[in-house]
Every structure is written in C-alpha cells, then in structure tokens.
Amino acid sequence: xxxxxxxxxxxxxxxxxxxxxxxxxxxxxxxxxxxxxxxxxxxxxxxxxxxxxxxxxxxxxxxxxxxxxxxxxxxxxxxxxxxxxxxxxxxxxxxxxxxxxxxxxxxxxxxxxxxxxxxxxxxxxxxxxxxxxxxxxxxxxxxxxxxxxxxxxxxxxxxxxxxxxxxxxxxxxxxxxxxxxxxxxxxxxxxxxxxxxxxxxxxxxxxxxxxxxxxxxxxxxxxxxxxxxxxxxxxxxxxxxxxxxxxxxxxxxxxxxxxxxxxxxxxxxxxxxxxxxxxxxxxxxxxxxxxxxxxxxxxxxxxxxxxxxxxxxxxxxxxxxxxxxxxxxxxxxxxxxxxxxxxxxxxxxxxxxxxxxxxxxxxxx
Amino acid sequence: xxxxxxxxxxxxxxxxxxxxxxxxxxxxxxxxxxxxxxxxxxxxxxxxxxxxxxxxxxxxxxxxxxxxxxxxxxxxxxxxxxxxxxxxxxxxxxxxxxxxxxxxxxxxxxxxxxxxxxxxxxxxxxxxxxxxxxxxxxxxxxxxxxxxxxxxxxxxxxxxxxxxxxxxxxxxxxxxxxxxxxxxxxxxxxxxxxxxxxxxxxxxxxxxxxxxxxxxxxxxxxxxxxxxxxxxxxxxxxxxxxxxxxxxxxxxxxxxxxxxxxxxxxxxxxxxxxxxxxxxxxxxxxxxxxxxxxxxxxxxxxxxxxxxxxxxxxxxxxxxxxxxxxxxxxxxxxxxxxxxxxxxxxxxxxxxxxxxxxxxxxxxxxxxxxxxxxxxxxxxxxxxxxxxxxxxxxxxxxxxxxxxxxxxxxxxxxxxxxxxxxxxxxxxxxxxxxxxxxxxxxxxxxxxxxxxxxxxxxxxx
Numbered sequence: 001x002x003x004x005x006x007x008x009x010x011x012x013x014x015x016x017x018x019x020x021x022x023x024x025x026x027x028x029x030x031x032x033x034x035x036x037x038x039x040x041x042x043x044x045x046x047x048x049x050x051x052x053x054x055x056x057x058x059x060x061x062x063x064x065x066x067x068x069x070x071x072x073x074x075x076x077x078x079x080x081x082x083x084x085x086x087x088x089x090x091x092x093x094x095x096x097x098x099x100x101x102x103x104x105x106x107x108x109x110x111x112x113x114x115x116x117x118x119x120x121x122x123x124x125x126x127x128x129x130x131x132x133x134x135x136x137x138x139x140x141x142x143x144x145x146x147x148x149x150x151x152x153x154x155x156x157x158x159x160x161x162x163x164x165x166x167x168x169x170x171x172x173x174x175x176x177x178x179x180x181x182x183x184x185x186x187x188x189x190x191x192x193x194x195x196x197x198x199x200x201x202x203x204x205x206x207x208x209x210x211x212x213x214x215x216x217x218x219x220x221x222x223x224x225x226x227x228x229x230x231x232x233x234x235x236x237x238x239x240x241x242x243x244x245x246x247x248x249x250x251x252x253x254x255x256x257x258x259x260x261x262x263x264x265x266x267x268x269x270x271x272x273x274x275x276x277x278x279x280x281x282x283x284x285x286x287x288x289x290x291x292x293x294x295x296x297x298x299x300x301x302x303x304x305x306x307x308x309x310x311x312x313x314x315x316x317x318x319x320x321x322x323x324x325x326x327x328x329x330x331x332x333x334x335x336x337x338x339x340x341x342x343x344x345x346x347x348x349x350x351x352x353x354x355x356x357x358x359x360x361x362x363x364x365x
Numbered sequence: 366x367x368x369x370x371x372x373x374x375x376x377x378x379x380x381x382x383x384x385x386x387x388x389x390x391x392x393x394x395x396x397x398x399x400x401x402x403x404x405x406x407x408x409x410x411x412x413x414x415x416x417x418x419x420x421x422x423x424x425x426x427x428x429x430x431x432x433x434x435x436x437x438x439x440x441x442x443x444x445x446x447x448x449x450x451x452x453x454x455x456x457x458x459x460x461x462x463x464x465x466x467x468x469x470x471x472x473x474x475x476x477x478x479x480x481x482x483x484x485x486x487x488x489x490x491x492x493x494x495x496x497x498x499x500x501x502x503x504x505x506x507x508x509x510x511x512x513x514x515x516x517x518x519x520x521x522x523x524x525x526x527x528x529x530x531x532x533x534x535x536x537x538x539x540x541x542x543x544x545x546x547x548x549x550x551x552x553x554x555x556x557x558x559x560x561x562x563x564x565x566x567x568x569x570x571x572x573x574x575x576x577x578x579x580x581x582x583x584x585x586x587x588x589x590x591x592x593x594x595x596x597x598x599x600x601x602x603x604x605x606x607x608x609x610x611x612x613x614x615x616x617x618x619x620x621x622x623x624x625x626x627x628x629x630x631x632x633x634x635x636x637x638x639x640x641x642x643x644x645x646x647x648x649x650x651x652x653x654x655x656x657x658x659x660x661x662x663x664x665x666x667x668x669x670x671x672x673x674x675x676x677x678x679x680x681x682x683x684x685x686x687x688x689x690x691x692x693x694x695x696x697x698x699x700x701x702x703x704x705x706x707x708x709x710x711x712x713x714x715x716x717x718x719x720x721x722x723x724x725x726x727x728x729x730x731x732x733x734x735x736x737x738x739x740x741x742x743x744x745x746x747x748x749x750x751x752x753x754x755x756x757x758x759x760x761x762x763x764x765x766x767x768x769x770x771x772x773x774x775x776x777x778x779x780x781x782x783x784x785x786x787x788x789x790x791x792x793x794x795x796x797x798x799x800x801x802x803x804x805x806x807x808x809x810x811x812x813x814x815x816x817x818x819x820x821x822x823x824x825x826x
C-alpha cells in the first residue's frame with residue numbers, strides 16, 4: 001500500500017511546479033538585483049537594468065505566494081510544520097523580499113546619490129539573502145530536520161545551518177547570480193551587455209561546480225541507498241550547468257536556456273528525492289511526514305484540481321504574453337538624462353582618453 | 366508576555382499595517398481605471414494627467430501592500446501552525462484561489478500597465494488597467510471568504526479533530542462573506558475618495574492644476590458621500606446578521622450586559638478594562654434606539670453579555686466567552702464615528718460643489734487634508750472590532766485562539782520577528798510617507814513632455 005493517492009501525487013507535482021516556476025523566474029531577478037551595482041555604472045545604466053525586470057519581477061514573485069497558498073490548501077500539515085519550523089529563516093527571507101520589493105519602487109523616487117546607493121544595497125542584500133536561504137531551506141527539507149511524533153519541529157535556526165545545507169545555499173545563490181547575469185546579457189545592449197556577459201562568464205563555472213557538488217552529495221546521502229530517478233535528473237542538471245558555463249561566452253540565448261533548465265532540474269532532483277514525503281525527520285524515520293499524513297481531504301484536493309486546471313493554463317498564457325511584449329533589449333541610451341552641450345564636451349574629453357578611471361560620463365549627476 | 370500574546374500582537378500589527386494599503390490600492394486602482402477610461406473616451410488631456418498622477422500614488426501604495434502581503438500569506442503557518450492544521454482543509458482553498466485567480470492577474474497586468482505606455486495599443490493598455498482594478502477586488506473577495514469562515518463556519522464537518530470541507534460553494538457564498546465584501550469594497554472606495562479629496566484640496570488651495578484637481582473633486586466628493594451612506598447601510602445589515610451569528614460580539618459592541626427590552630444606544634460609557642466587567646460605571650445613552658436599530662421595534666429584545674456567556678458555558682463547557690468589552694465597544698464607535706464624520710463632510714462638499722463654491726471654501730479645502738486619515742482609522746477600528754470581538758474564538762465555536770498558535774515557536778523567536786517587522790514597517794512607513802508627499806508636491810506631469818510616459822509614470826525605474 002503506497003502512502004499516497006493519485007490526487008495527492010498530482011498536488012505534490014503541482015506544488016513542485018510552482019516552486020520550480022518561482023525559482024526559474026524569480027531566480028533571474030534575484031540575480032539582476034544582486035548585480036545592480038556590479039553591472040550598472042551610472043544612473044542611466046542602472047535604470048536600464050531595472051527596466052529589464054521591472055514589468056516581470058512582481059509576477060514572478062506571485063509564484064511563491066501561490067506555492068505557499070497551494071501548500072496550505074493541499075498539504076496543511078506540511079505548510080504548518082515547515083513554516084513554523086523554519087521560523088527565523090523564513091523571517092529573514094521575508095525581510096529580504098520586502099526590502100527588495102520596495103527598493104525597486106523607491107530607487108528612482110529620490111535623486112541624491114545617497115538615496116540611490118542605499119536602495120541599491122537594499123536590492124543587493126534583499127536579493128542575496130533569499131537566494132541563499134531558499135537553497136539552505138530546501139536542502140534541509142530533503143536532508144531532514146528534527147521533527148517529533150506530533151509533526152512539530154524541535155530544533156532551532158542553527159540546526160538548519162550545517163555544511164550540506166550551506167552548500168545548497170551557496171549553490172542556489174551562485175546559480176541565480178549566473179541566471180541573472182545571463183538574463184541581463186540577453187536583455188541589454190552595448191557596454192551593459194558586455195559587462196553582464198563577462199560576469200556571467202566568471203560566475204557560471206563556480207556555480208556549476210558548487211551545484212554539482214551539492215547534487216552529488218544529495219544523491220549519495222539519500223536515505224536507504226541511491227534514488228535512481230533523482231540521480232538521473234541530477235545528472236541532467238549537472239550537464240545543463242556545465243553547458244551554461246560553456247555557452248555563456250558564445251550565445252546568451254542558449255546559455256539562458258541552459259541556466260533555466262539547470263535550475264529546474266536541480267530542484268526536480270530535490271523533489272524526486274523528497275517524494276513520497278513532505279518533510280523528513282532526522283529524529284526518527286517513523287516521524288517522516290508522508291503525503292497522506294500531510295494532505296487535505298480528497299474533496300478539497302478535487303476542488304483545487306478543478307480550479308488549477310481551469311486557471312493555470314490561462315496564467316501561463318498571459319505571463320508568456322508579458323514576456324513577449326517586453327522582449328526588446330534595453331540600453332542605457334534609452335534612459336539617459338537630457339545632456340547639455342557642456343556634458344557632451346566632457347563626455348568627448350573622456351572618450352579621447354582622459355581616463356576610464358574617472359568613471360563614465362553619466363556619473364556626474 | 367507569552368508566545369501566544371506575542372503572536373497575537375504580531376498578527377494585529379502586521380495585518381493592520383497591511384490593511385492601510387489594501388483599501389487605498391483597491392480604491393485608487395478603480396479611480397485610475399475610471400480616469401483612464403475618461404481620457405480614452407474624451408481625449409481630454411487633463412484626464413491623462415489625472416491618470417498618471419493618481420497612478421503614481423497608487424503604485425506607492427501597491428508596492429507597500431504587495432511587500433507586506435507576503436508576510437500575511439506566510440504567518441498563518443509561521444505563528445499559527447495549530448490553526449493551520451485545524452483549518453487548512455478549508456481555509457487554504459480560498460487562499461490558493463486568491464493567488465491563482467487574482468494575484469497573478471494583478472501583478473502581471475500591473476507590470477503591463479506601468480511599462481506598456483506606448484508599447485501596447487491604447488485600448489489594450491486601458492484593459493490592463495481594468496484587469497488590475499478588478500483583480501484587486503477579486504483578491505479581496507477570496508480573502509474575505511476565508512475570514513468569513515472564521516466568523517461563521519459553514520460547509521464543513523469535523524473529522525479527527527479537524528475541520529474538513531464538505532461544500533466549497535457554501536464557503537465561497539457564505540452570507541457573512543457577501544456582506545463583508547460589499548462593506549469592504551465600499552470602504553475601499555471611501556478610502557480612495559477621501560485621499561483624492563485631501564490631495565486635490567491641497568492643490569486647489571494653492572491654485573495648482575485646477576483642471577485636473579477640479580475634475581477629480583467633481584468625481585470624488587459625490588463618490589465619498591454615496592460610498593459613506595452605502596457603507597453604513599451595508600454595515601447596519603451586516604450588524605444584524607452578526608447579531609444572529611455572533612451575538613456576543615454585538616452585545617460587547619453595545620456594552621449590553623443584561624438582556625433588555627428597549628435597549629438604549631450607548632454613546633459614552635466607561636467600565637473596567639477587562640474582558641468581563643460586572644457592569645458599566647457610567648453610561649450616556651439614547652433610549653430604545655439600539656433595540657429599534659437591531660430588531661426594528663423600539664421594545665425589541667437585545668441579549669446581554671452575561672446571558673450569552675451563560676449559554677455558551679452550557680454549550681461549550683466552562684470558561685469565559687466574552688471579548689474585551691471596552692475594545693469592542695470603542696472600536697465599533699471609532700469606526701462609526703469616522704464614517705459619519707466622512708458622510709457629513711462629503712455632504713457638505715457636495716452642497717458646495719452644486720453651488721459652485723467648493724473651490725472658494727477655505728474651510729472645506731483646509732479640513733480635507735487632515736480628514737483624509739479618517740478612513741484609515743475607520744477600517745483599522747473595523748478590523749479590531751471584528752477580530753477582537755470574536756475572541757476567545759479564532760474560528761467561532763470551533764477553535765479557541767489560545768490553542769491555535771505554533772507550539773514549536775518560542776516567545777524569544779516571536780520577540781525577534783515582532784521587533785524586526787515593527788521596526789522595518791515603521792521605517793518603510795516613514796519613507797513611503799515621504800515619497801508619497803513628494804509625488805503629491807511634484808504634481809501631475811505635463812502629458813506631452815516625457816518621451817516615454819512609462820518612465821515618467823513609474824518613476825521608480
């Protein structure tokens with residue numbers, strides 16, 4: 001007798017898809033957020049960078065909200081144990097996301113250099129903290145955490161910070177960083193695109209190395225021997241991550257497909273590893289939470305299946321349309337301030353070699 | 366303080382803060398959609414400027430609402446895991462539907478609206494604005510359906526000590542939810558309307574952009590007057606429904622301790638600040654009015670707190686089933702007081718408008734600015750009343766609040782998040798307020814000037 005019904009499997013898969021969608025979409029805007037100062041040198045460039053994700057990041061984040069809501073609806077016990085157990089880690093993630101969200105909105109609402117620098121750092125930290133902690137969190141879910149017979153987490157924040165989990169965090173951080181850099185090189189022109197490509201070239205190999213190391217550890221450490229299905233997916237992910245590192249200097253488009261597939265398969269490997277559980281107890285295998293023990297009633301799952309079947313395709317269509325509408329590359333030239341003749345003279349002097357060291361023309365404002 | 370008390374404070378603070386932005390965003394989205402439609406229909410430039418000016422203010426509110434909304438989605442599990450385990454089978458469904466049906470539309474089409482100026486055809490762009498406005502309203506419906514189940518559980522059975530869904534239609538079309546939705550949507554229109562009036566009045570006093578702000582006033586003043594009347598009327602019927610569904614809450618709102626025939630409406634009363642004082646120390650009331658409002662008869666019966674408490678003790682076992690009477694009593698009066706003040710103010714404004722004297726009425730324009738805080742006080746009071754008036758229950762009749770929090774989360778952990786969120790929210794409030802005022806002072810941009818209106822509109826980007 002398996003510990004699950006068909007409907008429960010459907011919802012486990014659907015929730016996995018929501019998380020995958022979240023990581024592959026928000027993954028690049030985490031990366032872009034972290035790179036705002038590294039790629040953008042002046043305000044016009046930074047504004048151009050923000051415009052690459054401006055119309056998209058909010059829609060990307062909704063994948064997380066829906067993943068949370070769907071987990072609550074389909075597997076309330078999972079939702080309750082996970083969210084109360086990972087309490088402080090989630091708090092840090094929430095603070096990061098809040099700070100990041102408002103930083104996009106507020107960055108351009110003030111002109112002073114201090115104001116903008118402040119929000120840029122908010123963007124960087126607010127993107128990096130969740131990018132790191134989501135990896136730490138999912139590594140822990142797969143690895144197992146102290147859970148008692150009442151499905152209650154019995155550890156502290158520090159029980160989540162062991163080497164395997166931290167490696168997972170660094171892996172997601174680097175993968176999202178690469179994903180974002182490739183996205184930027186795909187969506188921007190000129191100097192911006194060049195700089196993004198150079199950064200992508202530098203971070204893609206370590207991202208692949210750490211990602212593969214983490215996957216290897218995951219496969220080898222699986223309870224009760226290697227899970228073949230998870231191992232196969234992990235190999236595919238490894239191939240994609242390596243491909244991304246190779247392709248990144250040749251074709252931004254192909255590299256983006258590779259990082260996207262690499263991230264998706266990375267998490268698929270984790271979900272396959274986790275199945276048929278929702279939480280693993282490191283206290284005792286008897287306390288592992290199965291799909292069946294975590295799930296809502298079959299009536300609720302049926303209702304939600306109908307709702308999802310009706311709405312998810314529609315969501316995919318209009319989100320895809322947004323990406324189509326905003327497919328054009330952006331360049332800093334689209335966002336430059338109106339220049340006075342004096343500025344133009346200054347810019348020409350710089351072009352004639354008075355020094356890249358002094359910074360580009362746009363930084364004078 | 367215990368973990369339970371801290372978790373309650375946390376929920377109260379984060380939720381009330383979130384709800385500053387929710388009605389403002391819902392109402393403003395609707396107004397912006399109306400202004401853009403006017404521009405689309407008439408081609409008059411001042412409607413375009415109004416669209417973009419109010420759109421900018423809406424986006425600030427939107428950003429804060431979205432940012433603080435994630436906390437709402439997570440904290441049921443974080444702080445209230447026993448609650449989540451108990452209600453998940455039912456409560457999670459509307460939450461997930463809210464995300465799938467409303468949040469995806471809202472976020473995607475908001476992005477299209479902000480960045481789509483000049484890129485989308487005018488008609489498609491206008492439709493994006495309406496998609497945002499309607500999806501914000503839809504999201505309100507789902508979350509209110511979820512909340513209404515806590516006020517009045519329907520369509521469920523008990524299984525293994527948990528509530529299990531048996532009828533989704535009953536949950537989604539719960540009469541409590543229908544009233545709450547109407548009441549909340551009208552309050553959202555009222556909120557946006559008061560902000561429109563306040564900001565327009567400030568600009569009119571300075572003689573700035575009179576075509577834009579005069580136009581806004583002509584829409585906003587009647588809108589507030591009508592919305593205020595409608596909110597009060599719907600609220601009245603909601604109250605009658607509540608008398609049936611949660612008689613204790615309404616008895617506490619009126620501070621009626623003993624069952625009376627021909628109960629008076631209390632205007633000012635003092636008692637001891639605890640859940641069940643023996644009686645009132647001082648009470649000024651209008652005779653028979655409460656009976657008349659609630660039952661339709663001046664001598665109608667109003668059940669008192671003590672009698673209801675005795676009944677509940679028989680039904681649910683020993684214990685105290687009374688909310689903190691002073692909180693229920695004053696939050697209810699705070700809400701109604703603000704509502705009537707807004708109604709009076711808007712009626713005065715409408716009269717001035719019809720006489721053509723609004724723009725010269727120094728006092729109306731001067732008062733409009735501070736009075737724009739009234740709808741925020743009213744909705745905060747409304748939520749405090751509806752949530753604290755339900756205590757000791759978190760799900761009425763089924764689950765008590767004192768067993769609903771997370772057993773695995775310690776008081777120290779909640780202290781960290783409580784202080785963290787409060788500080789963060791405080792800082793954000795100060796910054797958002799500054800940015801909001803700055804956008805107001807900057808005023809509507811000249812429509813023709815910016816080469817890329819999207820850039821000017823979003824400003825952030």
